[in-house]
Amino acid sequence: MNFQPAQTAIAHDITNLHTLLMWVILVIFVLVFGVMFYSILKHRKSLGHAAKPFHENTTVEILWTIIPALILVAMAWPAARVVIAQKDTRDSEITIKATGYQWFWGYKYLDHGVDFKSRLTTDRKQIDEYQGKGSAKGEHYLLEVDEPLVVPVGKKVRILTTSNDVIHSWAMPAFGVKQDAIPGFIRDTWFKAENTGTFRGQCSELCGKDHGFMPIVVKVVTDKEFQEWVGKKQAEAKAAADDPNKKWTKDELIARGRSVYEGNCVACHKADGKGTGPYPSLAGSKIATGPIADHLGIVLAGKNAMPAWNALSDTEIAAVVTYERNSFGNTTGDALLPADVKAARK
Missing domain, CATH: 2.60.40.420 (Cupredoxins -  blue copper proteins)
Incomplete structure (x- = not known):
């Protein structure tokens, strides 16, 4: 297992840095565990060695503080260079x-x-x-x-x-x-x-x-x-692009709304409008059959697990609200026009 083949200079730097640090880690691993197992095996009781109690060793403590610190600095230097380069978005084309x-x-x-x-x-x-x-x-x-x-x-x-x-x-x-x-x-x-x-x-x-x-x-x-x-x-x-002067009929809005719904809403509210988990059913819901202004307000501002969908165009929002109010067994018979959405955004 390895990284995907690098396709940018930064990706090459990351791969090389990863390889370098893995070699450093491997060397440290071999040295530390080599000394540890040598000490255990060479000075075990069966060879006649007795435990030698001691409280502290200032020299050893200084060494095991300074040496790791120097290693970390040596590792941090190339890592910091790569991180800084990753964040340098100047002169983008x-x-x-x-x-x-x-x-x-x-x-x-x-x-x-x-x-x-x-x-x-x-x-x-x-x-x-x-x-x-x-x-x-x-x-x-x-x-x-x-x-x-x-x-x-x-x-x-x-x-x-x-x-x-x-x-x-x-x-x-x-x-x-x-x-x-x-x-x-x-x-x-x-x-x-x-x-x-x-x-x-x-x-x-x-x-x-x-x-x-x-x-x-x-x-x-x-x-x-x-x-x-x-x-x-x-x-x-x-x-x-939608003609801002077009006069939409209810049937046209429903047809357009279906494609908007399938592209943006179906993952949560499902194709049959019955929802799942924290995402409520639209079939017979108080929102989809209640005042159209409340329905529009939730689409624009979001509520609970539902995010705001104000990134959609006025026509797309008008179409999907109209579709939801006239589908899944909902029969309000009303329609929301793009001009109404534009006014509600203000």
Whole structure:
């Protein structure tokens, strides 16, 4: 067992530091236990040796204090150099904001106007595979997503991490990167990939029941391919942008809300709306069948185990609230318009 093959200078430094310190530890282990077992065997009672009581030895005590201290300083010097380098995000060429959600990642390219969510795509049948049921696990089981993070090779990429709900951690072992994503805070880290390819990591901070289902995939491409990808994503975003003047019908909002629900809510409230554990059922609930303003308020501000979903657009929130109030056996017959969501945010 070893680390993933290093793909950045920092990852190489971490691997070399790990190897160096393991050799130091091994030498200390051999010396300490060698002296200990030699003393035990060479001076045992069966050879005629008698215990020699003594109270203290100042020289020995000074030595066993100074020598470990010097060893620790010698080990700390290269370790501190690597840690400082890990935190040096100056002169970055691309900045990406990574937001952790339960249980997927959202990415926003601050320099390019590209914004998307990255979710697990492993087939549920593979996850449910047990005692002959389900289907065999694939090559990238629990490490595959619908939208990977795309970056150019040889460019310094700064990652800003934060969270929409609980503490997550953005980790990419091949890049030597691990940075916690904390609600209400912005932390940063960086990497510069040396080779093109696809690299995989996972959230490495326990964040709830689906913690193991929010992988991180980074696709490193040439600069030309990156520019083409950015252009494509910008065009897609422009085409998919909602017309602020559109008059939505209830049926249109329900159809749109279904896709929003499946992409953001189904992990907790389930496909049938009946919820699980601390996540309440939406079927027949007082919220989903009560005043629509209260329903909207909970989606915007969150409550208990449910985080605030104010990162969704006005149209997405209007659509999902309308969908929840007219699905799962709920028949309120009402609809929430994007303009109502926009007014409620103020």
